[in-house]
Amino acid sequence: MHKRLKLGMVGGGQGAFIGAVHRIAARIDDEFELVAGALSSKPDNAKQSAAQLGIAPERAYTDFNEMAKAEAAREDGIDAVSIVTPNHMHFPVAKAFLEQGINVICDKPLTSALAEAVTLAEIGKNSKAEFVLTHNYSGYPMVREARHLVQSGALGKLRRVNVEYVQDWMSEAITDPDNKQAAWRSDPKQSGKGGAIADIGTHAMQLANFITTEAPEKLAADLTSFVEGRLVDDDAHMLMRYATGAKGYLWATQVAPGSENSLRIQIYGEKAGLSWAQENPNQLWYAPLNEPKRLLTRGGHGTSEWTQGQTRVPPGHPEGYLEGFATIYKEAADLIRNGRTKDCILPTLADGLLGMQFIDAAIRSSEHDAAWTPIEV
Amino acid sequence: MHKRLKLGMVGGGQGAFIGAVHRIAARIDDEFELVAGALSSKPDNAKQSAAQLGIAPERAYTDFNEMAKAEAAREDGIDAVSIVTPNHMHFPVAKAFLEQGINVICDKPLTSALAEAVTLAEIGKNSKAEFVLTHNYSGYPMVREARHLVQSGALGKLRRVNVEYVQDWMSEAITDPDNKQAAWRSDPKQSGKGGAIADIGTHAMQLANFITTEAPEKLAADLTSFVEGRLVDDDAHMLMRYATGAKGYLWATQVAPGSENSLRIQIYGEKAGLSWAQENPNQLWYAPLNEPKRLLTRGGHGTSEWTQGQTRVPPGHPEGYLEGFATIYKEAADLIRNGRTKDCILPTLADGLLGMQFIDAAIRSSEHDAAWTPIEV
Amino acid sequence: MHKRLKLGMVGGGQGAFIGAVHRIAARIDDEFELVAGALSSKPDNAKQSAAQLGIAPERAYTDFNEMAKAEAAREDGIDAVSIVTPNHMHFPVAKAFLEQGINVICDKPLTSALAEAVTLAEIGKNSKAEFVLTHNYSGYPMVREARHLVQSGALGKLRRVNVEYVQDWMSEAITDPDNKQAAWRSDPKQSGKGGAIADIGTHAMQLANFITTEAPEKLAADLTSFVEGRLVDDDAHMLMRYATGAKGYLWATQVAPGSENSLRIQIYGEKAGLSWAQENPNQLWYAPLNEPKRLLTRGGHGTSEWTQGQTRVPPGHPEGYLEGFATIYKEAADLIRNGRTKDCILPTLADGLLGMQFIDAAIRSSEHDAAWTPIEV
Amino acid sequence: MHKRLKLGMVGGGQGAFIGAVHRIAARIDDEFELVAGALSSKPDNAKQSAAQLGIAPERAYTDFNEMAKAEAAREDGIDAVSIVTPNHMHFPVAKAFLEQGINVICDKPLTSALAEAVTLAEIGKNSKAEFVLTHNYSGYPMVREARHLVQSGALGKLRRVNVEYVQDWMSEAITDPDNKQAAWRSDPKQSGKGGAIADIGTHAMQLANFITTEAPEKLAADLTSFVEGRLVDDDAHMLMRYATGAKGYLWATQVAPGSENSLRIQIYGEKAGLSWAQENPNQLWYAPLNEPKRLLTRGGHGTSEWTQGQTRVPPGHPEGYLEGFATIYKEAADLIRNGRTKDCILPTLADGLLGMQFIDAAIRSSEHDAAWTPIEV
Incomplete structure (x- = not known):
């Protein structure tokens, strides 16, 4: 029986662009279902956006740290989080989820400053979680x-x-x-x-x-x-x-x-x-x-x-931007399920x-x- | 709160092409969830295909007539059925669902013979259900x-x-x-x-x-x-x-x-x-x-x-075949939810x-x- | 020592289009020099056009029949005539020159009426002169x-x-x-x-x-x-x-x-x-x-x-319309000089x-x- | 009455590429006729190449210096020379003709060394002759x-x-x-x-x-x-x-x-x-x-x-490389005939x-x- 992975998202509330792209990409190959989110730092936007996306109210967070902890604590907690915020938030959000052992799918660039990237790479080495950077064009x-x-x-x-x-x-x-x-x-x-x-x-x-x-x-x-x-x-x-x-x-x-x-x-x-x-x-x-x-x-x-x-x-039946992006998500699902193999070419x-x-x-x-x-x- | 429409499918089991296309198209804009199917006339294929797609065993049918009746009878029955069989089956399947008042999303051509099409058009007039033909290129x-x-x-x-x-x-x-x-x-x-x-x-x-x-x-x-x-x-x-x-x-x-x-x-x-x-x-x-x-x-x-x-x-971010197809599904969802308006251009x-x-x-x-x-x- | 063929032209006076094309095409590979013309049926246009093209006044004709006869009679008469008039004049002009045994290079279509074409084909069979139709795109x-x-x-x-x-x-x-x-x-x-x-x-x-x-x-x-x-x-x-x-x-x-x-x-x-x-x-x-x-x-x-x-x-150095046209002229020169061979693919x-x-x-x-x-x- | 300018050429004998291009370019708009040449430094090649091009034997030179002097001395001497040699010969040849007051049309680059170019620019200032560099792509x-x-x-x-x-x-x-x-x-x-x-x-x-x-x-x-x-x-x-x-x-x-x-x-x-x-x-x-x-x-x-x-x-009737090149020659003819105007954009x-x-x-x-x-x- 097909079981979808449980996905959370940070960023991507109303008015954002790349969040919607990630969500479609995650759906195309049907490996994920979106069940939690801190979609905006503005509580109203976060709540409304979550409702529009069919996220249960109790999993509509406004604080990503709280989300990371709460989801890590749930038995049915998310298998992965997508980070789709502006660049300067990539670091703290990725850090929070990696430290909770939750797999991260993060938009590029990795961070807004090199020093953060160095730190995050270290954190990644010490986390059991996987990390995928969505350089979608490689899909x-x-x-x-x-x-x-x-x-x-x-x-x-x-x-x-x-x-x-x-x-x-x-x-x-x-x-x-x-x-x-x-x-x-x-x-x-x-x-x-x-x-x-x-x-x-x-x-x-x-x-x-x-x-x-x-x-x-x-x-x-x-x-x-x-x-x-x-x-x-x-x-x-x-x-x-x-x-x-x-x-x-x-x-x-x-x-x-x-x-x-x-x-x-x-x-x-x-x-x-x-x-x-x-x-x-x-x-x-x-x-x-x-x-x-x-x-x-x-x-x-x-x-x-x-x-x-x-x-x-x-x-002759053209695929486009979203399908390339979806391939990253599809392979991320495989990575999460089966661990990293030598054939994995995900960023x-x-x-x-x-x-x-x-x-x-x-x-x-x-x-x-x-x-x-x-x-x- | 976002509520997805419940979708069934006839045809589209393992080895088929267009069924998978319909399923992706239905998922892209997140207006449908696939909950039932008579995916193959071969019981084994039907069962396995359904499991792979996350369809509950009790809604994995091998007979489309049975499916039409059973789904019409359920309180949580499907809102629409997608017909993705070879051409000669379009007519009997569409007839079965229309007669049960279930909305139909059907691949082209409408039927394999003109007389069937004439009959089906009549049946359609007398059904409360909507009918959408997936001439996807118009999407x-x-x-x-x-x-x-x-x-x-x-x-x-x-x-x-x-x-x-x-x-x-x-x-x-x-x-x-x-x-x-x-x-x-x-x-x-x-x-x-x-x-x-x-x-x-x-x-x-x-x-x-x-x-x-x-x-x-x-x-x-x-x-x-x-x-x-x-x-x-x-x-x-x-x-x-x-x-x-x-x-x-x-x-x-x-x-x-x-x-x-x-x-x-x-x-x-x-x-x-x-x-x-x-x-x-x-x-x-x-x-x-x-x-x-x-x-x-x-x-x-x-x-x-x-x-x-x-x-x-x-x-500059290319959309492709699947997105054009998805637009048909998106508008079909709107048609099913809100009825046909004068602006509807679905086939x-x-x-x-x-x-x-x-x-x-x-x-x-x-x-x-x-x-x-x-x-x- | 390279000897250019002597070319005459009927039509192609000031204000015409295709005449200038023929002249450039004839020059590109340097096999022809334009020495005579009945460039217009209007005497003034004929005379001025000829002067502009460096044609000697005594070979600037206003009547194509006169030109055919005069050129056939000259020792240094033209080797070929290019016919670049409107369609209805192709027949009488081609006839006149073929009957004088002068090679003809004629714009398409052959004539303005089928019957003329049939007649012209007969005339061609009985003439020692060659006939080339400038279907330039085949060049x-x-x-x-x-x-x-x-x-x-x-x-x-x-x-x-x-x-x-x-x-x-x-x-x-x-x-x-x-x-x-x-x-x-x-x-x-x-x-x-x-x-x-x-x-x-x-x-x-x-x-x-x-x-x-x-x-x-x-x-x-x-x-x-x-x-x-x-x-x-x-x-x-x-x-x-x-x-x-x-x-x-x-x-x-x-x-x-x-x-x-x-x-x-x-x-x-x-x-x-x-x-x-x-x-x-x-x-x-x-x-x-x-x-x-x-x-x-x-x-x-x-x-x-x-x-x-x-x-x-x-x-990578593009050739264009004029070069394709010139190839017809180049091969026409070869045809005139050496007679028709089995490899000749001129129209x-x-x-x-x-x-x-x-x-x-x-x-x-x-x-x-x-x-x-x-x-x- | 149309009078063509008299053109000489240095370089461009059998086996060369760009010489033939210059000759076609010079013919397309019918402003030049090739009457003299030092087409090769090898006497046999020079003589045969000249004959093939219809140049009179007495104007088929093997030495460009001799050619410059002889043509300057003739009453019907050339109006311009085209230089189509390998790069290292551009300088001495251009110098020879400029010093004889003969207009120069020269392939690029100007010389093979910067110092020669500086010298040549000086020579050009003191010559009554015009100089055109055939940067043909600007045509x-x-x-x-x-x-x-x-x-x-x-x-x-x-x-x-x-x-x-x-x-x-x-x-x-x-x-x-x-x-x-x-x-x-x-x-x-x-x-x-x-x-x-x-x-x-x-x-x-x-x-x-x-x-x-x-x-x-x-x-x-x-x-x-x-x-x-x-x-x-x-x-x-x-x-x-x-x-x-x-x-x-x-x-x-x-x-x-x-x-x-x-x-x-x-x-x-x-x-x-x-x-x-x-x-x-x-x-x-x-x-x-x-x-x-x-x-x-x-x-x-x-x-x-x-x-x-x-x-x-x-x-819609494509022009190509040769026509662009021909425009340089056409404008060079105008320059030679009428002197340099402020609208002249020749290199x-x-x-x-x-x-x-x-x-x-x-x-x-x-x-x-x-x-x-x-x-x-």
Whole structure:
């Protein structure tokens, strides 16, 4: 008999965006049911949001610490908590649940400051609980196909890794106080010191690292706040060097008119190249040297059995953002049920820490006029 | 407090495809919970499938008639049933539930024979239950944006309606007896007299009708079975004429190598043209006469408030096949809860009947050497 | 020492379009020099146009009959004449030059009436002169690559041939008397009975015939004049049947907003499919059954030596409309110099006659309510 | 009466690539006739090549100095010389002709060493002759449309300039001694110190400068020779900063499998973004902030009268690489005939010098670990 895992959520009350995404992602493969939440620090919002989501009133908390303790104490307590707050709350919430031994599924970036990330990584090591960072783009089947191609040696030794994450929604000063999404992202107290570099740059970096299974050794970064009065960067670009000799660039911006959510990656090796774009995620270009380019499609001919097993609908029936996200949840359920195996490729606390070190290195490099700066691991 | 509707399902046991799609679609917006099912006519499959889906053993039926009666009799009986069987079972199952006053959500085409569809339409008129046909492609936001553009007069008087549904998965004779999807689709006893015309041609026709809010008056169709030994058509093309003076063509095929699920539509009017393709469903080309073409995106600038309200994630975060399908379920929930309003655009029994009349007219036209044949309504 | 062929031109004076195209095409590969012309029937225009083009005054004619005779009589007379007049003048001009034994390079369609085409074909048989019809789209390297793929058996037995030629520039009534291009094309006295079917439908048909090396046996056509007051069709679509069992459709329109010069073809066989679009002519999609789609590029990996020898610049350096046209001229020069070989694939009088029979069959079919009508050859 | 300008050529004998391109470009608009040449330093090649091109034997030189003097002395001497040799010969040849007062049309980069470029710029100032550098990509109409949009203020203040020139043809070590194109490009004695940075990086930089009408102030560059044994860079990427506050990156590579000649540019300002790709040059994306993206086409609706006047065929009839190149020649003819006007936008000696300074700055920056290095002007 199918038994769903019990899920709690911190953050994600009315007016939030990413909380709803997590909830749909958790439902798609039917491995979770949402039974508890501290959905808002505002009691009214927390209560109403919980009711709308069918959470029983006694499990609608306003304080995440209280929730962590109460759920840990219940016999039917939650199996995992999803953390979908603004960045600065990731640390205290994750800490509270990890310390109670409750598995954590946390939105990125890991924390709003590097020091917190270091501490959290330590806490994680000492907790029996699992930790999954929702770098959802690594859930797309064709991203995984790309990883498979690189790992199988189809590209040969890598030479170039170019990744871009391009948006336009912060092209102007945000003057609408009701624009919650923009407001907290451009407030260093809530988002951390990084703006675009943290919000989307970390996604771009993780995507590249996920596919290549290596991280750059050092970077030379130039961060800018193009919009007057903005307190954090809204544009970041950098050169990167890998220990293996590969090179690359990363560009993350939120001020490029005409760009919605254009995360793209190109990887070139001695024997082949590939490219993928998030806005049309069911396709992957694969170009073996001296042969015609091939358009691989999700579940389609020429893709690996591994990724063919990760799709819900046949080729030509597009999956999207929510399905990629759902795959993270599906695999998190497997992780929670069966423990971590060597095949698990879910983003971990270590990936989250690496992401924070990346942000930190980029900011420090930029403060030193784009000086080469190692990503300290 | 959020209360989910109780859903039953007929068909969709292990090894089926579209049943799983319906279940995900029903879960995405959290308006339904699956509580009963006659998932297979084979008792073992029915039982195991139900257990895997978390359906209580006492509500795991093997006989849909029994299920209809039992659920109608329960105080906590299902609010709706999803019918996801091969085509020839749509009629008896839908009849059974409608006669018990249970709302029906049914896969297309409506039935496997026109006469059944006529009967079912009558039964529907006399039932208090609602009936929704899952022409899921009409759930895509950019399909609806296209409908909005036509209805708002942006295209002016329509001149051309061209629609194609192109696949390749039946390009060869199906010799694998385990290929259930291909097997029943090419067996007239299960699929009806139509092959590609019924399986995908109806989708193409409904898409065109949905966007233009009119149906062709008559057609001149040429159906072919290209693969030797195939008992139904695997390719159908036709000219169409509308009462308004518009003309068009429809092409549906399952033998076009390189085509996965390529449903495309182009509509041209006196003042503008538009085009949409299912494999990249988040985009809609809109070309006002004598102006540059514009690429409209789901939820993006220049789209209507109406369709902006029908998306779950921001522009640039692609939605796909399952989200389009989920919108049908979401609106079905609203229909079941609140009754049919004038704004309801869900495909109805009448649309299903029209689809059967379309299949019938196409087959008759083809039998008469592509003679012009009215779609009798 | 390189010796250019001497070229004359009839039509193509100031204000004309296609004459300038022919002249550039003739220059690109440096096989011709323009030395004589009857560029306009208006003496002033003829004289001024000739001077602008560097034609000596004594070879600037106003009468094409006089030109044919005078040039035939000169020792240094022209090797070939390009006919770039409106359709109704193709016949008398071609006749005049063929009868003088002067090679003819003629724009399409062959004539404005079928009977003239039949006569001209007879005249051609009895002339020592060569005749080339400038169906320029067959000069594109990737169109030829498509032909090569079909002929090499890569597609297997053909099943579908779909071709479309879609424009929008006649979407409205032409009220500007200075719009010469539109004016003569919609005047049956100058263009013949066919409108879009003759102007662009013949291109589409020839493209399909060129690639498949077969012509449809019969067609069922529906022609329309959508714009009020227009005397010829501006939209034509049809079903087609081939003797080999293949089927197809052809759609030609000049009233589809957002379409500039969108000539596209898709061909599907038992073993593979291909598609090509004129607006991006350096690419050809090739999809072998059960393999990933491949994007072939002009001169690129995986293309034949034959077509690699037909490009002037390396892959990735786009060639366009004028280069495709130039290839027709280049091969015409070779034909004139060396006579017709079995490898010559230039469109002939026979192709022109077939085009006229196609127009005629389409118009007759449409007059009989889209009855199946053989293309009489 | 139309009089063609008399053109000579240095370089471009049998086996060369770019010489043939220049000759076609010069013919397309019929402003030049090739009458003299020192097509090769090998006498046999020079003589045979000249004969093939219809050059009179007495004007088939083997020594460019002799040619410069002889042509300057003839009454019917050449109006201009095209220099299409490997890079290291640009300087002495250009010097020879400029000093004879003969107009020069020279391939890029200007010279193989910066010092030569400085000298040549001086010589140019003291010569009555005109100098045109064939940065042909600035001849594409949609590149000019992009420039027009920037200059008209449609983008507002610029923030980002990203340009890439990506090829794959040098992905492997060149072992074929007959591969002339690759051989001289990877020999510093012929190409200069720069490899990809000089061969294609200068095109990318010029494209960006041409559209934005500004050049970056400084850059931080990282150059690599990925292929073992290669003596010059085959990959170059860099961050750039503009005096106006804009930032950008430039990436030029010849080792990216699957890339033929992929020159692409994206420019973002406060009010709009645009992007263009050379392999499909008839399109330009224009995205005004908070509006749908528009696809502008060469000669199409919504483009400027200025660029509409620079096309030879209607919208939808693609122009390509050769037509863009021809526009440079067409405008060079106008320059030679009428002198330099303020509207002339042809690349000059100053642009060539800037290109050499760019190469020099990039190499120096790379030698100093990607230190910020001004482009000294």
